[in-house]
Amino acid sequence: MADTAYDSEKLRQVITRKRAQAVIPNNPSRALKYPVDKHLYAQRHLIEGCFSGLKQFRRVATRFEKTTKHYLAIITLAATVICLR
Structure with missing residues (x-):
């Protein structure tokens, strides 16, 4: 799923x-129009909301943790706090 x-x-x-389905609305200037699953694209707000919620945590947004392992731990902790709210 992606934006126009x-x-x-x-x-x-x-x-x-990758044998996946592209759910991307057509750019208005595109000559060849591809079909878009509008119902699936409408679910995109769930992903956007998740990233928005994670970015509310300063450590996640500014990436203080330098290693991937520690950054993943901070994201997991932030996601847990969001789920518990």
Whole structure:
């Protein structure tokens, strides 16, 4: 799932090679229009809301943790706090 700004032929080919479905609305300037699953695209707000909630935690937004292992631990902790609210 992506926004209209990410509507490019190259990205669609990469997604197709991974045997996935591209849920990207067509750019208005696109000559060849692709079908879009509007119901699936409407669920995109769940992902956006998750990232927005995680970014409310300063350590996550500014990435104080330098190693991937520690950063993943901070994200897990932040997600747990969000779920417990």
